[in-house]
Amino acid sequence: MTLEQVFSASGTLAMIGWVVLIFAPRRWAWLNLVPQIVVPLALSVLYAGFILAYFADSGGGYGSLAEVRQLFSLDELLLAGWIHYLAFDLMVGGFLAGRMDRIGIQRIVQAPILFATFMFGPVGVLLAFGTEAVVRVATPRFAKA
């Protein structure tokens, strides 16, 4: 398998997780496990393999931008870094979806927030928590009124 093939396979895997998370019904626990556990774990295994095998070869590190650039100068580690994004963004998406479900945020509103998480991880996190904050603060007042 070439690196490009691994890249494309891991992308497909992540995509399956996101499609389930954004569009599928949430009533079956086994289906929810796909985006929350199964796909992130599979991607984590892939990441662990690449990062542990190639970290030393790169001569890079975490100490400065220059070291990180050195790290990513190796295609195997660039791929590992990308898989890290895929795994963690999806896990965070599952985490946010659970929080939003518990305070009753509609799936139609969850969809753009989760899409933002899929595209730009932390941007979706900010949108989700901004939404949650207002709902949590204002709902008791609303119920009282």
Added chain:
Amino acid sequence: MTSTDLSTARAPSARLSLVLTGLSVGILVVSLAANTVDPRLLDGAPVWAKPVKFALSFVVLFATVAWLETRLSPRWRDGIVLTATLALMGTSLVAEMAYMMFQAAQGEPSHFNLSTPFHTFMYTVVMFVGALVLVVGIGIFGVVAACDRDARLEPGLRLGVVLGFGLSLVLTVIVAGYMGGQAGHHVGTPSADAGTLPLVGWSTEVGDLRPAHFLSLHAMQVLPLFGWLLDRRMPGHARKGIVLIAVIYCVATFAVFAGAVAGRPLIGM
């Protein structure tokens, strides 16, 4: 599993008006973050100034709607009319902000951008329909405030909501309708180092249609506020007072609008 369990603990749906207020807050935070980092300018203004201003405006809009919902009777509040209205307004919010932020990231204008068939479609169809849905939605809430006999609205406050929401619809259709037919929000060509008012960025040199647009949109906050005030200070005359204030507000908006159309800045420097 606790924090990640999607299938249990089905909460009753949160109020959509509150959810959309919250989403607008999130969009505001993200836009402010981009505004802090991004040095690019577009027509002399930071590229993220527009998403920031619109997000702030959406926060105020949906918070006002959420407040009104606390005063409406459950029959209207949970009915199909307002639920469908809010769903459409929410869709418009997402469409408008997504395109504005996408264009800001490109460093290109979103409104008045007819540079390609795609941009023309996004401005003249998507953004136009989105804006129309939003103001018509405001109008529908105004009508419901008039129809809902069981709403907890004192006379002045009720009339303030009805006229305020109604004027936001009518005045915005007039002002923004005119503005959309122009090539841009300026009347005249500002010089390269043109002065603008702080925060809002309105021209202090040439006519600028945005102040009138601002006034038209925010009638829905100003008039209910006066209604609430008059109910307390002049009960018995509150309704008459609100009608008078609504007339003054219209005249002021049209004066600001006419000044801009004639090419005069709101505040010249």
